[in-house]
Amino acid sequence: MNKTCEAFKVKQITRLYESCPQCGLPTLTCICELISPLNTQAKFWIITSEREFYRPSSTGRLLKLLNPGSTEIFLWERTSPNLKLIENIRNYQGRTYLLFPALTEDLALRTASKIDAGENAFILIDGTWKEAGRILRKSDYLSELPLVSLETDYLSGFCLRRGGRQGTLCTIETAMEVLKINDEAEQEQGIRQYFNLFLKHYQAGASSHLPKE
Numbered sequence: 001m002n003k004t005c006e007a008f009k010v011k012q013i014t015r016l017y018e019s020c021p022q023c024g025l026p027t028l029t030c031i032c033e034l035i036s037p038l039n040t041q042a043k044f045w046i047i048t049s050e051r052e053f054y055r056p057s058s059t060g061r062l063l064k065l066l067n068p069g070s071t072e073i074f075l076w077e078r079t080s081p082n083l084k085l086i087e088n089i090r091n092y093q094g095r096t097y098l099l100f101p102a103l104t105e106d107l108a109l110r111t112a113s114k115i116d117a118g119e120n121a122f123i124l125i126d127g128t129w130k131e132a133g134r135i136l137r138k139s140d141y142l143s144e145l146p147l148v149s150l151e152t153d154y155l156s157g158f159c160l161r162r163g164g165r166q167g168t169l170c171t172i173e174t175a176m177e178v179l180k181i182n183d184e185a186e187q188e189q190g191i192r193q194y195f196n197l198f199l200k201h202y203q204a205g206a207s208s209h210l211p212k213e
Contacts, residue, residue, distance in 0.1 A: 022061070022065055023061070023065055023198065024055070024057065024061050025198065025201050025205055026201075026208075028204075028208065028209075029201035029202070029204050029211055030201075031198060034197065035065060035066060037067065038067055038187055038190045038191070039067065039069045039187075040184055041070070041117075041118065041119050041182065042120055042121070042178055042182045043070050043092070044063060044070060044121075044122055044175055045071075045072050045088060045122070045123045045124070046063065046064070046071065046072070046073045046074065046123075046124050046126050047074050047082075047124070047125050047135055047139075048060055048073060048127060049076055052126050052131065053073070057202065059170045059171045059173075059198075060073060060172070061073070062172055062194075063172045066191055066194050067175075067187075067191070072084075072085075072088070076139070078138050081139065085123075085141070086141050089123075089145070092121040095118075095119065095121055096120070096121040096122075097115065097120065097121070097122050097148045098122075098136075098142055098148065099122055099123065099148050099150070100125065100132070100136060100149065102147060102149040107147055110145070110146055110147040111147045112146040115148070115181055117181070117182045117183035117184075122148065122175075123142065124171050124174055150169065150174060150177050150178075172191065172195050173195070176192055
């Protein structure tokens with residue numbers, strides 16, 4: 001049986017602090033009660049490993065909290081493809097895109113030349129570059145999907161992890177760029193405001209103090 005994010009809504013304890021199972025922030029600086037969920041026309045299907053889901057700094061979980069009606073999180077298991085995700089792809093045939101850099105010639109050939117704004121679905125792989133590459137290589141149901149390879153002119157504001165690939169965006173920043181492509185500027189700005197709030201509260205909570213007003 002395939003697991004989904006619902007199976008992981010349990011109390012999380014890191015080495016330094018207790019964290020909220022919803023927003024992932026230290027309970028001292030949880031932002032759940034400050035959020036008014038929004039709804040996007042674009043669908044976001046996030047593939048994540050169990051390890052990634054439990055990271056307090058996972059922005060995929062934050063996107064689900066902000067945009068619950070249009071975001072689904074799927075646990076990736078190498079030997080057991082997620083049947084619900086495969087069904088979703090089938091239902092959105094011709095309107096499903098994979099967010100991934102065109103790092104090789106083969107991937108570059110799969111890049112979508114144009115995306116018409118509307119009720120499109122976008123698959124995001126939430127994890128380190130090593131994890132994301134492994135998921136892509138070992139998931140046959142992703143192999144034929146057209147690719148969206150984002151090119152941005154700003155630096156990521158996500159500074160909570162080390163060892164990331166230079167010039168790349170975290171999961172929720174990728175979703176914000178997708179919303180621009182999908183002509184959803186208002187929703188993009190709403191998510192950006194909450195993401196900035198998330199960063200502020202994360203850094204404060206990690207230091208065991210409340211954020212400054």
